[in-house]
Amino acid sequence: MTTTDNRKMLIGMQLGNGYGAQVTAWRHPSVDVENYAKLDAHVRYAQKAERGKFQFLFFPDSPNQTQKHPADAPQMTLDPLITMAAIARETTHIGMATTASTSWNEPYNLARQLKTLDMMSGGRIGWNAVTGSDPMGAANFGQEVADSAQRYQRLHEFVQITQALWGSWEEDAWPPQRETGVFADLNKVRPINLRGQHVASRGPLPIPPSKQGQPVIFQAGGSPNGVEVAARHANVVIGAAFTKEDAKAQRDRLRNAAAEAGRDPDEIKFIAGLMPTVAPTVRQALDRRGFFVEPHIRQRVSYLGMMLGTTLSEQDLDSTLEGRNLRANPSDPRSQRALELAQEGWTVRDILYHGIIDFHPSPIGPAEVVADHMQEWFEFGACDGFWVSPSLYEEDIDIFVDQVVPLLQERGQFHADYEADTSRGHLGIGKQYGLDPRLQ
Incomplete structure (x- = not known):
């Protein structure tokens, strides 16, 4: 299979507990059973993905216990923000996006953490903005789960205040001017004074723009509320679809919703899930x-x-x-x-x-089988790329990088090398600093 389309697919990778996407991966003889608590393992897996020129790592997260059985490992990292900080120090190009709830945080503290990471990493951070619907998670914060309308209204307010805080240090107030003795013009580091029904912040956030300006907004979820969030705020949607027809319908719906919100549909990328297993037969x-x-x-x-x-x-x-x-x-x-x-x-x-009860399609067999699946979906218009969930990080990342990626590159489906060094550059999305002026 070959293609003449100049468009290149995006590839991200799920990174969670230190073992793999399968909750039983910790039992595999190739892994250290203590990897759940070892940052070095997470860094090593990130470096493997960067060797494959992946555009981003995606970190799921939960405010609650995710271990469902004594024989299963939890599915999340100890803390994705801390994990990302460690990875940022040991990688140079690959982007990172973490899930963080708008129900169990406040805009100022999360805006500060994410923009600090964006500065530290050289502009490689994304935020998967989600609500919170887990009663046990809510109980960890001494709360109860609000109804859906209230949760999503809070999310919309939260994202807007967070982005306003990110832009509260104006771009031309940085860097410091030794010659004039001015570190930053305080007329350009200003409060935002925004208040909604659920969240508020005075600001400013005293952090200058990163190399990409500010973090990229991700979104995961295909509900009507999720589509509205993505249409207004997100550049990347982490999807779940089991047929290319369903994936295309989801992608088309998102692109149409973005256009209705006054945005260019190409500003939003739909990323389909993939759980491959590669072997000679x-x-x-x-x-x-x-x-x-x-x-x-x-x-x-x-x-x-x-x-x-x-x-x-x-x-x-x-x-x-x-x-x-x-x-x-x-x-x-x-x-x-x-x-x-x-x-x-x-x-x-x-x-x-064959993995038919897994969360995403599971192509099984030689590398060509996986590459064919990805090319078929991509050329069908089902997605802009894939987020890969390796069963076993220790071995499966290298197998995918060494066997599947070269096939995609030979077919002209995937880039041969990084063409940028920020998440916005990797994803092919435009600059944004502060609130999107089209949505204010």
Whole structure:
């Protein structure tokens, strides 16, 4: 497969607990079981992604315990802001975007932390602005979860105040002028004095502009409220779709919403999820993925049955589903892929090894299989790029970088080297400093 399109895909990578995107990755013999608490491991994985010329690292986060079973590792880092600070010191180009809630923070403290990181990293920081809907997370802050309308109204106010704070030190007030003896013109470092119904700040934020001006806004979530947030504020949307048709519909909806908000649709990038497993053969890739699936496979059998409209138990694990009256469950978008695999004659165990219960599409097999999937979606207009969730950071990042990335580069799908050194430059989005004047 080749392409003549000059557009290049973007590639980001999920970075979480120090082991991998699979909650059982900590049990793999290649990893140090204490990596959850070792910043050096996170730095090493970031450097691997930077070697592959990835545009960004994406840090999920939660205000609550994410370990659901004694045998599973938590899915998040100890603290993404601190982790990003460590990575910024040991990398030179790759961008970093962290999730941070507008429900459990205040604009001033978060604006200060993010812009400080943006300065320290040379303009490589992004913020995934989310609300908070977890009752247990709310309880950690002595609160209760507000209704959706209130949470999203607070988010809109929060983002606007944060961006106003980022722009409260005017660009031409920096750098200091030794000759005149003026460190910064105080007429250009001014309060913002903004107050909404839920949040407020006087300002100013005494931090000068970073190399990219200020952090990039990310957004994750496809609800109507999420689309409105993305349309008004975000440059990058972290998506979840299981077919290229659904991904394209999501991307088109976001681009249309951005245009309706008075923005150029090209200012917003839709990034689809990907959970690949690469090995010389499909069988080897399945066995590799199976290591992470096996600890929970018996619980997943019954769920697969619900996806296919049949009853399954662990006695069916090594049987095919030939002769059964199967149908894809219309309420689960992953079911169609499960049905296709069943019709191809795979056993129940191997259907589950294909990752059909994972959160994103899971191409399995040689590097060409993964590259073909990415090229097909990209050329279809389903996305502007992908955020890759490696099952096992220790090995899978290198495999992807050494085998999949060169194929994409040979096909003209992915850049050969970094063409910028800031997140805005990597993502191909315009400059913004302070509030977007079109939305004030």
